[in-house]
Amino acid sequence: MSEIQVRNENADDIRAIDVVHLSAFQGDEEVGLIDSLRDSSGFVADLSLVAEFNGRIVGHILLTRIHFLQGKEKKNILALAPMAVVPSQSHRGIGSDLVQASIDKAKALNHTAIVVIGYPDFYRRFGFRLAKEFGLETNISVSNDLVTVLELQEGALAGGGTVIYPSLFKCVY
Numbered sequence: 001m002s003e004i005q006v007r008n009e010n011a012d013d014i015r016a017i018d019v020v021h022l023s024a025f026q027g028d029e030e031v032g033l034i035d036s037l038r039d040s041s042g043f044v045a046d047l048s049l050v051a052e053f054n055g056r057i058v059g060h061i062l063l064t065r066i067h068f069l070q071g072k073e074k075k076n077i078l079a080l081a082p083m084a085v086v087p088s089q090s091h092r093g094i095g096s097d098l099v100q101a102s103i104d105k106a107k108a109l110n111h112t113a114i115v116v117i118g119y120p121d122f123y124r125r126f127g128f129r130l131a132k133e134f135g136l137e138t139n140i141s142v143s144n145d146l147v148t149v150l151e152l153q154e155g156a157l158a159g160g161g162t163v164i165y166p167s168l169f170k171c172v173y
Helices: 011-025 029-038 087-092 094-108 120-124 167-171
Strands: 005-008 043-053 056-070 073-085 113-117 136-138 147-151 161-164
Touching: 005 094, 011 029, 011 043, 011 056, 011 073, 029 043, 029 056, 029 073, 029 167, 043 073, 043 094, 056 087, 056 094, 056 113, 073 087, 073 094, 087 094, 094 113, 113 136, 120 147, 136 147
Parallel strands: 073 113, 136 161
Antiparallel strands: 005 043, 043 056, 056 073, 056 161, 113 147
């Protein structure tokens, strides 16, 4: 039986990553977002991960540096988006493997927190909590009940503030 392998993306993976997102989202907005994020100053190559099963890329996750404002102080945190798994493989726990690997890698790289919009019940199992519990809001027009965060360093979000998503994200939210 083959195991799922999670690793950093490389240049040879880009087309396969596009196919994963196209099949999962049935549109190309996420593919465009990924391309734009790769070209942005927030891109962290070590935080773009793929999942392989039987030698085929079946999942992808991307964490990107964005800003978090606390009063007049601007800090960096990570945004998790997008993440996708080929629908025919979604029963294998690939999404969970990708999320856990990205959390572990972000911690190892000394990042302070991760924010994600959508599927709060899924992300809670990894320790994510509603952003509003930390006094956080975002510049994206979504329900506060859809925004969750994970502190990678205790106290990183203490005192609340505003998560600033770059305009690139507005195409998918």
